[in-house]
Amino acid sequence: MIKAVFFDIGYTLYQDHNAGLRAAKRVSEYLSSIGYYYDVNYLWQLFCKSREAIRYFGGDDFEPWDFSSLTMLLSSIGIRNPEIVLNAYKEFVEGVSEGLVLEDDAIDVLEYLRNKGYILAVVSNMGSYDIVLRILSRDKILKYFNAIVASQMVGWRKPSSKIYEYTLRLLGLNPKETVHVGDDPIADVFGAKKAGLRAIHKPR
Amino acid sequence: MIKAVFFDIGYTLYQDHNAGLRAAKRVSEYLSSIGYYYDVNYLWQLFCKSREAIRYFGGDDFEPWDFSSLTMLLSSIGIRNPEIVLNAYKEFVEGVSEGLVLEDDAIDVLEYLRNKGYILAVVSNMGSYDIVLRILSRDKILKYFNAIVASQMVGWRKPSSKIYEYTLRLLGLNPKETVHVGDDPIADVFGAKKAGLRAIHKPR
Incomplete structure (x- = not known):
């Protein structure tokens, strides 16, 4: 599940x-x-x-x-x-x-998933954690997430399994319980699957 | 020289x-x-x-x-x-x-070396660049340095040659032109020598 x-x-x-x-x-x-x-x-x-x-x-x-x-x-x-x-x-x-401009339907999606009881996290290839924190605060969506992980914070980029494993460990999750959503076929889809997660490809 | x-x-x-x-x-x-x-x-x-x-x-x-x-x-x-x-x-x-408390004679040494025309840098094993910046600002010695490098900033710790090489590259220096001063026999002395620098061991 x-x-x-x-x-x-x-x-x-x-x-x-x-x-x-x-x-x-x-x-x-x-x-x-x-x-x-x-x-x-x-x-x-x-x-x-x-x-x-x-x-x-x-x-x-x-x-x-x-x-x-x-x-x-x-x-x-x-x-x-x-x-x-x-x-x-x-x-x-x-x-x-x-x-970086928030997608129009992002808040609806996050609200929906939170109400369904899902644990939510950000796993982003970003060279500055400061940027991730700044935009999530600015757009008032920090509260939806149980973990915010940027590649700079850990030192490894997707598709490396390490960034997914770090996030799973933070949240006490098994990969099989987790789905990653992203646009990049390599970083997000291949990377997540390699780490044992399911992946949803969101085309650009 | x-x-x-x-x-x-x-x-x-x-x-x-x-x-x-x-x-x-x-x-x-x-x-x-x-x-x-x-x-x-x-x-x-x-x-x-x-x-x-x-x-x-x-x-x-x-x-x-x-x-x-x-x-x-x-x-x-x-x-x-x-x-x-x-x-x-x-x-x-x-x-x-x-x-972290500034050594009593640190400013005298830095002042002396600056007046002699040496290029000065910090090369520190520290898990937060924020800490290095904070203490150097607090103690008003930021101005003495041409580069401030913390291991977190680059991702590698001394004795790795990488942190020394990064700093040399920043300053356009050859290792032979450079001496590193530190207390740790491995990180500071062995590490610096491995990267081709000279080393001065300052006992604790």
């Missing part, structure tokens, strides 16, 4: 309206305000390259913290002041959060 | 006055204030067990985020409300920070 439902965030509970580029835009605007001028697309490319460099250290299922990738990006353009890096990270988190 | 000096935190730049137990005490007090009564030592044991469980997933050089360990600890005693977990983590960070 299914006792719990896990939800992906991007393209599942949330629409993604260019979240990455919005983050780069915010960082670019902040840097301009203190006298460093960098193109948004260039910054975003550097961010992705920095992130890949760190993932190369950690392996395929490793999720680097966005703060760490951002620190490396800024360092590569000569910006190493820790307070500037921290401010840029706050803008980054704000920018990604702005780009 | 040596261009840069990296510093460990615990027992090097800082004394550790029972930081872990102070954190557990703060968490215990917070939980009492909302009606959950747990012994400090028991909580600290559960924290260490949770942390080890997560390290078991990630491997020997993996550093789990304290937030992730704390989430697992609280879950194991039936506390899964995300806001409670977040508040407990804030208390945890505060408690560890309280227990």
Whole structure:
């Protein structure tokens, strides 16, 4: 019997309206305000390259913290002041959060499942737990969840079984009692099935 | 020629006055204030067990985020409300920070090295970057450092070469130009030498 439902965030509970580029835009605007001028697309490319460099250290299922990738990006353009890096990270988190917009029917679905007695959790590939917490609080849906797990928090990305196993263990659940809902055929469907959960594919 | 000096935190730049137990005490007090009564030592044991469980997933050089360990600890005693977990983590960070006390001569040393033109960085095994940032800000020594690296930020602990390599890459340094100062014979001395840096052992 299914006792719990896990939800992906991007393209599942949330629409993604260019979240990455919005983050780069915010960082670019902040840097301009203190006298460093960098193109948004260039910054975003550097961010992705920095992130890949760190993932190369950690392996395929490793999720680097966005703060760490951002620190490396800024360092590569000569910006190493820790307070500037921290401010840029706050803008980054704000920018990604702005780009993530709650699906119209998400609250109805969560309300329905909660009333049916299901245990609910978020299992998201996200490089900043801060972002997940921020959007769930902003959209007042934090209260529906018994666990909120972001890949940065544990260090492993879906489709790795480890992030599913961590969440199951948190909630004292068997995989067979759990269904994961997500849009990504690899991360969400293959990953969940590999960890022994059932999976529901929500097309984008 | 040596261009840069990296510093460990615990027992090097800082004394550790029972930081872990102070954190557990703060968490215990917070939980009492909302009606959950747990012994400090028991909580600290559960924290260490949770942390080890997560390290078991990630491997020997993996550093789990304290937030992730704390989430697992609280879950194991039936506390899964995300806001409670977040508040407990804030208390945890505060408690560890309280227990870390700047060494008397730290500022003199940093001032001296900065005036000599050395590049300075922190390379610390710490499960929360938040803690490192908090204590360096509190003690007004943030300004001395060109990079602040905590193991949680990158996911790997000393003696892993990865945390040293990440820091070198951030600063555009060769290992041969760099000396690392720390108290731990394995993490600080062996680790730094393995990554090609020189090492200075500061006894506790």
